[in-house]
Structure formats: structure tokens, C-alpha cells
Amino acid sequence: MRNVKVAGIGLLKVKEYWDRSIQDLFAEASLKAISDAGVETVDKIYVSNMSAALMQNQLNTAALMSDALGKPGLPATRIEAGSASGGVAFHEAVQAIASGFSNAVLVTGVEKMSDILPDVVTTALTMAEEQEYTAYTGITKTGIAAMIHRLYLFLYAKPEEVGMMAEKSHEHAVGCKHAQYPFMMSIERAMASPMEADPIHMMECSGIGDGAAAIVLVPSDDTGVEVAGSAIATDYTSIAQRSDPMAMDAISKAADRAYKMAGINANKVSLAEVHDDFTINGVLGIEGLGLAKVGEGAKLVCTEDVDKGGRIPINTFGGLKARGNPLGATGIYQVAEVVLQLRGDAGDHQVEGAKYGVTQNAGGMASICAVNVLRRAKK
Amino acid sequence: MRNVKVAGIGLLKVKEYWDRSIQDLFAEASLKAISDAGVETVDKIYVSNMSAALMQNQLNTAALMSDALGKPGLPATRIEAGSASGGVAFHEAVQAIASGFSNAVLVTGVEKMSDILPDVVTTALTMAEEQEYTAYTGITKTGIAAMIHRLYLFLYAKPEEVGMMAEKSHEHAVGCKHAQYPFMMSIERAMASPMEADPIHMMECSGIGDGAAAIVLVPSDDTGVEVAGSAIATDYTSIAQRSDPMAMDAISKAADRAYKMAGINANKVSLAEVHDDFTINGVLGIEGLGLAKVGEGAKLVCTEDVDKGGRIPINTFGGLKARGNPLGATGIYQVAEVVLQLRGDAGDHQVEGAKYGVTQNAGGMASICAVNVLRRAKK
Numbered sequence: 017m018r019n020v021k022v023a024g025i026g027l028l029k030v031k032e033y034w035d036r037s038i039q040d041l042f043a044e045a046s047l048k049a050i051s052d053a054g055v056e057t058v059d060k061i062y063v064s065n066m067s068a069a070l071m072q073n074q075l076n077t078a079a080l081m082s083d084a085l086g087k088p089g090l091p092a093t094r095i096e097a098g099s100a101s102g103g104v105a106f107h108e109a110v111q112a113i114a115s116g117f118s119n120a121v122l123v124t125g126v127e128k129m130s131d132i133l134p135d136v137v138t139t140a141l142t143m144a145e146e147q148e149y150t151a152y153t154g155i156t157k158t159g160i161a162a163m164i165h166r167l168y169l170f171l172y173a174k175p176e177e178v179g180m181m182a183e184k185s186h187e188h189a190v191g192c193k194h195a196q197y198p199f200m201m202s203i204e205r206a207m208a209s210p211m212e213a214d215p216i217h218m219m220e221c222s223g224i225g226d227g228a229a230a231i232v233l234v235p236s237d238d239t240g241v242e243v244a245g246s247a248i249a250t251d252y253t254s255i256a257q258r259s260d261p262m263a264m265d266a267i268s269k270a271a272d273r274a275y276k277m278a279g280i281n282a283n284k285v286s287l288a289e290v291h292d293d294f295t296i297n298g299v300l301g302i303e304g305l306g307l308a309k310v311g312e313g314a315k316l317v318c319t320e321d322v323d324k325g326g327r328i329p330i331n332t333f334g335g336l337k338a339r340g341n342p343l344g345a346t347g348i349y350q351v352a353e354v355v356l357q358l359r360g361d362a363g364d365h366q367v368e369g370a371k372y373g374v375t376q377n378a379g380g381m382a383s384i385c386a387v388n389v390l391r392r393a394k395k
Numbered sequence: 396m397r398n399v400k401v402a403g404i405g406l407l408k409v410k411e412y413w414d415r416s417i418q419d420l421f422a423e424a425s426l427k428a429i430s431d432a433g434v435e436t437v438d439k440i441y442v443s444n445m446s447a448a449l450m451q452n453q454l455n456t457a458a459l460m461s462d463a464l465g466k467p468g469l470p471a472t473r474i475e476a477g478s479a480s481g482g483v484a485f486h487e488a489v490q491a492i493a494s495g496f497s498n499a500v501l502v503t504g505v506e507k508m509s510d511i512l513p514d515v516v517t518t519a520l521t522m523a524e525e526q527e528y529t530a531y532t533g534i535t536k537t538g539i540a541a542m543i544h545r546l547y548l549f550l551y552a553k554p555e556e557v558g559m560m561a562e563k564s565h566e567h568a569v570g571c572k573h574a575q576y577p578f579m580m581s582i583e584r585a586m587a588s589p590m591e592a593d594p595i596h597m598m599e600c601s602g603i604g605d606g607a608a609a610i611v612l613v614p615s616d617d618t619g620v621e622v623a624g625s626a627i628a629t630d631y632t633s634i635a636q637r638s639d640p641m642a643m644d645a646i647s648k649a650a651d652r653a654y655k656m657a658g659i660n661a662n663k664v665s666l667a668e669v670h671d672d673f674t675i676n677g678v679l680g681i682e683g684l685g686l687a688k689v690g691e692g693a694k695l696v697c698t699e700d701v702d703k704g705g706r707i708p709i710n711t712f713g714g715l716k717a718r719g720n721p722l723g724a725t726g727i728y729q730v731a732e733v734v735l736q737l738r739g740d741a742g743d744h745q746v747e748g749a750k751y752g753v754t755q756n757a758g759g760m761a762s763i764c765a766v767n768v769l770r771r772a773k774k
Contacts, residue, residue, distance in 0.1 A: 017495040037527060069448040069522060073530070076477035076523035079645075079762035082629040083636070089648055091627035092763065093483055096473050098455035104472055108487060115494035116396040143448060144455035148416060151452070248470035250461040257462070266458075269468055383458035384471065 019236035020113045020243040022390065023120070024053025025352040030196035030227040030340025032130035038065075038072055039084035041228040042126040046085050049122065049230035058232060060118040061085070061092040064105035064125035065344040066379075067140040071132045081124070091118075097248075098144030098379025099293065101125065102347020103386025106231065107246045110388075113233050124230035125345035137224055140343075144380040146253045158221065158294065160255060160381050162213035165296035167262055172311035173299075175215055179206045180317045181295035182220050182337050188324070189334025191364045194349075196225045196340030206295075220295040220337075227342035229349040238395045241358045244372065245278030245389035247271075253383040266385040267304025267376060274387040275306075278372070282306030285389075286370035287329040287357055289350035291378040292336045301376045302330060305387070329367045332357060347377035351388055358392045398615035399492045399622040401769065402499070403432025404731040409575035409606035409719025411509035417444075417451055418463035420607040421505040425464050428501065428609035437611060439497040440464070440471040443484035443504035444723040446519040450511045460503070470497075476627075477523030477758025478672065480504065481726020482765025485610065486625045489767075492612050503609035504724035516603055519722075523759040525632045537600065537673065539634060539760050541592035544675035546641055551690035552678075554594055558585045559696045560674035561599050561716050567703070568713025570743045573728075575604045575719030585674075599674040599716075606721035608728040617774045620737045623751065624657030624768035626650075632762040646683025646755060649766040654685075657751070657768040661685030664768075665749035666708040666736055668729035670757040672715045680755045681709060684766070708746045711736060726756035730767055737771045 026048025028041060042063070050058065063081045068074040078092035095105035102125040109123035129137055141157040150160070169175060186201040201219060209219035236242050249269035255261040275281055288305055292298025299313040307328050308316040316322060322330040333339050333353045336346060354373035356362045371392050378385045405427025407420060421442070429437065442460045447453040457471035474484035481504040488502035508516055520536040529539070548554060565580040580598060588598035615621050628648035634640040654660055667684055671677025678692040686707050687695040695701060701709040712718050712732045715725060733752035735741045750771050757764045 066454065067448075069446075072526055073518075073522055074526045075445065075475060075519070076479075076632070076759050076763060078476055078483075079629040079759055080525055080632050083632050083762070088629055088631045088636075088762075089644065090629055091486075091649075091652075092629050093487060093627065094475050096454060096475055097457055100455075104457075107470075108472060108490075111487075111490045111494045111496050114496065115490045117490050117493065139452075140454070143452055146459055147451055147453045248472065250458040250467055250469055250471050252467045253455070253459050253462050257467075265468065270470075273470075380455050380458055383462070383467075384455060 017114045018116060020110050020233050021236040022231055022241045022355050023055060023234045024049045024232040025355050026052060026230040027194045027352055028228045029194045030225040030342055033226045034131055038068060038126055038128040039080060041128065041226060042081045042124055043084045045228035045230040046122055046124045049232045053232035055120050055232060058120040058122040060112050060121045061090055062105045062109045062123040063092060063094040064101040064348060065094060066096055066098055066101050066127060067343060070136060070140050071129060097384050099343045099346060100377045100379030100384045100386050101344040103375060103377030103388060104248055106347060106351055106388055107248055107386055109233055110243050110246045113235055121233045122230060124228060125348035126228040127342035127344040128226045129224045129342060130226050150254045158213040158216060161294045161296055162216045164262055165215050168296055169215060173314040176203055176207060177314040177318055178295050178299055179203050179220055181292050181298040182206045184317055184322055185292055185331045185335035185337035188332050189338030192333045192339060195334045195338055196223060197338045216294055222293045222336040222341035225340040225342050227340055227345045229345045229352050231348060231352060239393050241355050241390050242393045244391040245274035247273030248386050250384050251382060253380060255381055264300050264304045264382045266382045267301060270385045270387040271305045274389045278389040280372060285372050285374050287332055287367045287373045289331055289353055289375045291376055292331060293341055298335065305374060305376055324365060324367050332365045332367060347386060350375035350377055354390050358390055396493045397495060399489050399612050400615040401610055401620045401734050402434060402613045403428045403611040404734050405431060405609040406573040406731055407607045408573045409604040409721055412605040413510055417447060417505055417507040418459060420507065420605060421460045421503055422463045424607035424609040425501055425503045428611045432611035434499050434611060437499040437501040439491050439500045440469055441484045441488045441502040442471060442473040443480040443727060444473060445475055445477055445480050445506060446722060449515060449519050450508060476763050478722045478725060479756045479758030479763045479765050480723040482754060482756030482767060483627055485726060485730055485767055486627055486765050488612055489622050489625045492614055500612045501609060503607060504727035505607040506721035506723040507605045508603045508721060509605050529633050537592040537595060540673045540675055541595045543641055544594050547675055548594060552693040555582055555586060556693040556697055557674050557678055558582050558599055560671050560677040561585045563696055563701055564671055564710045564714035564716040567711055568717030571712045571718060574713045574717055575602060576717045595673055601672045601715040601720035604719040604721050606719055606724045608724045608731050610727060610730055617772050619772055620734050620769050621772045623770040624653035626652030627765050629763050630761060632759060634760055643679050643683045643761045645761045645764040646680060649764045650684045653766040653768045659751060664751050664753050666711055666746045666752045668710055668732055668754045670715060670755055671710060672720055677714060684753060684755055703744060703746050711744045711746060726765060729754035729756055733769050737769055
């Protein structure tokens with residue numbers, strides 16, 4: 017298996033792009049990554065997108081995006097794994113290089129949600145749950161997360177402790193040029209915001225935004241940032257099927273596999289990007305990655321350990337809550353942010369001396385999860 | 396790069412499954428393939444599906460199907476490339492083995508179309524075209540194919556010659572247990588059927604059906620059926636953008652890449668499965684694979700060369716027209732059928748002495764195409 021290196025990244029600011037098409041966002045982020053990588057071209061494209069079938073009535077986006085990029089002819093593949101699409105697409109792109117099939121792979125995530133009616137977004141999110149069983153009851157994704165959140169509050173933490181996930185993500189987003197909401201938001205404001213689905217307040221949810229993020233992968237030459245480990249895992253789609261509804265086995269299994277491939281354990285991780293689409297999911301992501309014991313994730317978030325000078329900085333550019341969560345692009349933003357850190361290009365967000373960074377990207381109620389581990393190369 | 400072998404296949408009859416879910420079809424085909432392969436389990440799943448977002452309101456099918464198979468936990472990835480989803484998913488599954496990431500991969504295509512209103516199917520097919528440009532005009536996929544068909548008739552052939560693609564596919568389907576329409580259909584009947592989009596008659600179009608087909612891949616041990624070559628290519632999504640609207644560059648590019656990887660040229664191909672969703676597309680598939688010169692594909696189809704005892708047997712189990720075309724499953728059916736031939740398990744359909752078999756699976760108006768080449772191993 018060939019080792020894989022991240023040669024370049026390209027990020028668009030997450031915001032509402034009312035005047036631009038999904039192809040346009042894809043092409044801009046992709047060209048940035050290709051330019052950053054300094055490669056003449058790429059020989060394979062992965063397109064990560066969750067909801068274009070619903071939001072743009074568009075399938076077959078791999079061909080469409082290759083065309084939009086001015087590269088009709090190239091091999092291209094679209095990956096969809098709910099809001100884990102980005103992390104899964106990155107994993108598949110790593111395999112394309114590792115196998116020797118490709119020598120320069122572009123993997124770009126794109127999603128355009130803001131010029132869609134809000135109820136379509138809610139529908140799309142719930143389409144990642146089983147339609148004949150779970151969604152049939154009328155519950156939304158937020159409703160499912162709310163049940164888990166309530167159980168967590170019953171067992172382990174106070175509402176303000178889980179809610180701190182949002183305050184911290186906002187704090188870390190300040191100054192981030194590609195963040196949708198780069199401003200402080202206090203825990204008091206979060207707790208005073210309306211209930212989205214009790215006990216989840218509106219300000220504990222990631223917002224609706226458009227974005228695109230791109231990465232170029234090449235075979236490793238032992239310089240720059242390498243892919244140390246990359247793994248996917250799944251779980252029962254419905255939380256009602258799981259032996260412990262709060263266990264989130266897909267996160268811990270994917271993490272175990274990715275750490276094993278990287279030859280490390282959670283103690284070696286310098287920083288992490290977790291999937292905080294809701295505050296509770298960010299907390300469970302931290303626990304699933306082994307960065308806190310079960311039931312102690314929220315308490316960890318309330319400490320300075322998760323800040324940029326801390327023991328294990330988390331969501332250093334704002335996470336889904338404050339950088340933004342353009343579904344199919346989110347997992348690629350996470351990887352690109354870790355790359356910025358390991359390169360030393362994170363500016364005011366820089367975590368000093370970071371060697372290993374990990375991303376955790378979940379789809380459905382973590383019925384699928386991708387964990388990718390990056391490391392600073394030896395040279 | 397590790398060589399890859401097809402260890403097992405599983406096929407369901409293409410038909411209308413009114414009483415079964417998409418998960419159920421997926422699981423049955425998958426279990427057949429796992430049983431046929433004689434492996435205890437698999438370590439990665441690829442799900443090929445085009446339209447569940449539209450037809451079942453279901454995203455995140457990789458997790459859902461792993462769960463349905465009783466394998467929650469496994470890494471799983473969903474691929475979508477319009478009606479080329481199956482061929483593209485097979486290509487990605489090959490990479491998973493070739494890279495060393497996986498040692499036994501299940502790739503299953505599934506689509507359930509019959510309990511959906513017909514206009515939703517038409518909409519889904521057109522969703523593989525560009526929505527803001529092509530689909531916006533109101534044209535259907537059949538309408539686009541009709542324009543190409545008319546041009547072909549103007550330049551190269553009579554209506555009956557192109558229409559023979561349908562008669563031949565039906566003739567080859569007779570006796571095929573997994574075919575949706577395993578009966579003869581004469582060219583006279585095709586030409587007397589109503590116009591779907593002039594000059595395409597209804598009986599020149601593949602039908603609506605449900606199906607699932609599965610394959611298990613493992614590292615090659617130089618026995619059985621190996622993957623000799625596997626490639627994808629894309630093209631301008633809109634035919635209006637192409638320098639020659641009839642060139643279908645994605646087919647010929649994917650074929651060239653796959654042949655090169657296999658170390659062969661078109662003359663070495665023993666049999667082929669082409670994407671005859673419309674008769675004209677089957678003809679252009681034959682030409683794109685280099686099995687006939689440009690403009691001579693329809694004339695080839697009118698000869699005995701394409702029959703099982705002929706020079707280059709085509710669509711030996713009935714192709715999309717007669718075996719059936721359950722979109723995301725179609726490309727997997729094609730590969731499985733070639734495997735049956737190369738194993739010598741094709742029964743009445745057997746092509747004697749076949750060494751290399753090729754599949755051609757297109758999405759949109761061939762804006763994406765996967766070509767997979769299989770060979771009988773030396774031992």
C-alpha cells in the first residue's frame with residue numbers, strides 16, 4: 017500500500033451564496049486546492065455531496081462537476097454518506113492513491129442549502145434515517161438527537177456543560193476567514209435561545225449554509241502532511257436497535273481502526289475536529305474518539321484543555337457550529353483544517369507542535385462515521 | 396497493486412417486487428454472493444444505488460444496507476453515478492482490494508422502481524442531466540437519446556438496423572432465470588410499438604423493474620475470474636457542449652483505459668455487455684468499446700456475430716432491454732453475467748472458450764461511463 021500525502025487544500029467561506037451555482041462553488045474550491053498543491057492537473061475526482069438530489073434535483077454530480085471544473089474526461093466518483101459524505105469520500109480518495117490507480121486525486125465536498133426552503137433541509141437530514149421505520153414516525157434528526165441529549169443530561173451532565181460545546185466552537189471560530197459565524201456566543205445566550213427540540217436549544221444546532229472544500233492527495237514523499245490512518249464504520253441506523261443508544265459504536269470503531277492503522281492511540285492525538293452538528297453530538301464525538309471517558313466529554317469541553325494552548329484542542333476553527341455545516345462538504349473542511357494546523361499555517365488558530373490531528377465526521381445519528389488521522393511527516 | 400478476483404456473485408430476478416423493501420432485495424442478493432464466494436464474511440461493503448433519495452426518500456443507504464445485512468459496524472460506502480452507479484461502484488470496490496485496505500469486499504447494486512409513479516422514474520432519469528441547463532428545457536432522457544438516434548439514422552443506418560439491438564437482446568434473454576422479459580420480441584413488433592420519443596419506439600427502451608445484484612471481491616490467487624482492467628471516464632454532461640454529439644467520448648476513454656490496464660485491445664474481447672437502455676445507446680456502446688467502427692455498430696448487431704456462437708457475443712443474458720435495467724443494480728448485473736460466462740456457468744447462454752469479457756455501463760447520456768474487463772485466470 018502506498019503512503020498518501022495531502023498536497024493541497026482549498027476552502028470557501030461558508031455562507032449564503034444566493035448568486036452562485038453548486039458547480040461554481042465546487043470549481044472554485046477545487047481550483048484553489050489544485051493551485052495550492054502545485055500540481056499541473058489531477059487524474060481522479062471524488063465528489064462529496066449529500067443532498068443535491070433533493071435540493072438541486074441533481075444526480076450524477078461526479079460527471080457534472082468534472083465538466084464544471086473544465087476536466088470532462090477524467091474519472092470521477094460521487095460519494096454519499098449523509099453528513100459523513102466528506103469523511104467517507106476522503107477515505108475512498110486515499111484508497112485511490114494507495115492502490116496505485118491514481119497519482120493525484122482531487123476530493124471536493126460541496127453543498128448548497130440556503131436557497132432551499134427550510135423544511136426541505138429538515139427532510140434531507142431525516143432522509144439519513146431509515147424511512148420505513150424511524151422517519152415514518154415523523155421524528156426529525158434534531159428530535160432523535162434530543163432524546164440522546166436528554167439521556168446524557170440524566171446520566172452525566174448539566175445542560176450548560178453540554179451547551180459549552182457551542183460556546184467553545186464559537187470562541188475558536190473568531191478570526192477564521194472561512195467560518196460562517198466567526199463571533200463569540202455565550203453559554204447564557206445558547207441557553208436562552210428557543211428550544212429546537214427539548215432539551216436542544218436553537219443555538220446548540222449548526223446552521224444552514226453553502227460551502228465547498230477541496231483537497232488534493234498524492235503519493236507521499238515523507239514531507240508535509242501525511243494520511244496516517246483512515247477508516248469508516250457503520251452502526252444500526254435506528255438508535256432503538258442499539259444495545260446502548262448512547263454508545264455511538266460507529267465513532268469508536270472507526271477511531272479504533274484509524275488509530276490502529278496510524279500506529280497510535282488516543283493519547284497521541286494533538287488536536288481533533290469533531291462532528292458537533294448538535295452540541296450533544298460534539299460531546300459524544302469527543303468520547304467516541306477516546307479523548308474523554310464515557311460521560312466525561314461535556315466536562316472536558318468546559319475546561320481549557322480543548323483550547324488552542326490546551327492538552328487536546330478541539331474544533332480549532334469553530335467546528336460545525338461556528339465554521340458551518342454544509343453537509344457533504346463538512347468532512348472535507350475538517351480534514352483541511354487539520355492540514356492547516358499540521359502545516360503550521362493556522363495563523364491565530366495555530367496549535368503549537370501538533371503532530372497528529374484527527375477528524376470525526378458522522379452521518380445519520382452516527383449510523384456511519386469516518387475517522388481520518390493526519391500526521392506531520394518526518395522531513 | 397494487488398490483483399483482484401471475483402469470488403462470488405448473487406443475482407435476483409429483475410421484476411416488480413411489490414411486497415419487498417429495498418433493504419430486503421439488497422440483503423438477499425448480498426447473502427447469495429457471500430455464500431457463492433464461500434467466504435465467512437466481508438470486511439467492506441459498497442452500495443450502488445441511483446434513486447433511493449427520490450424513490451424511497453432514503454439517503455445514507457450504505458449504513459442502512461449494512462444494518463439490513465446483519466453487519467452493522469462494517470465500513471460501507473454508497474456510490475451514485477446515475478445509471479452507471481454499478482460499474483463505478485465495482486471500480487471503487489476493486490480499488491479497496493488493490494490498495495490492501497480490504498481483503499473481502501461486497502459490492503451490491505439495488506434499485507426499486509416499480510412501486511413509484513412513472514413520472515418519478517422519468518424525473519429521476521433526467522436528474523442525471525444538468526438541471527439548470529438541459530433539464531430546464533423540459534426534455535427527458537429519452538428525448539435526448541432520440542436526437543442522437545435521429546442523427547445516427549441520418550448518417551449511418553435504417554431504423555430497423557438500430558432496432559435490431561432490442562430483438563437481439565430479447566433473443567439472448569430466452570431461458571435466463573434472472574431476466575425480467577425472457578422472451579422473443581421481433582423487430583416488427585418493436586417498429587410497430589408506439590413512439591416514446593420519435594424515432595425511439597417504446598419497445599426500444601428498457602423497462603421499469605426492481606432488482607439487486609451482488610459481487611464479492613478478494614485478492615487474486617490466479618484462479619477463477621480476475622479483474623483485468625477497470626476504468627471510469629466522464630464527458631461534458633450536455634451533448635450540446637460536445638464537439639461531436641455522437642462521439643460518446645466517456646465510453647471510448649473508459650474502454651481505452653481499461654484495455655490498457657488489461658494489456659489487451661478490443662480484438663481480444665470474447666464477449667461484451669453493453670448499456671442498451673435505448674437501442675441507440677447499445678449500438679453506441681458497441682462502437683465505443685471498439686467492437687465495431689463508428690457508424691457500423693447497428694450493422695454488426697444485425698449479424699450472427701453478436702450471438703453466442705458468433706465472433707463477439709453481446710448482451711448474452713438479454714442486456715438492459717430484456718434482462719432488465721434496475722438503474723443502480725444494472726452495472727453489477729453486467730459484471731456478474733460476464734463472470735458466469737468466464738466461469739463456464741452460463742448454461743444455455745454459454746459462450747465457449749471465452750477468455751476476456753467486458754462490461755460497459757453509462758450514466759446520463761454517457762456523461763459518465765465505467766468499463767470493466769474480466770478474464771479467466773491462468774490456473
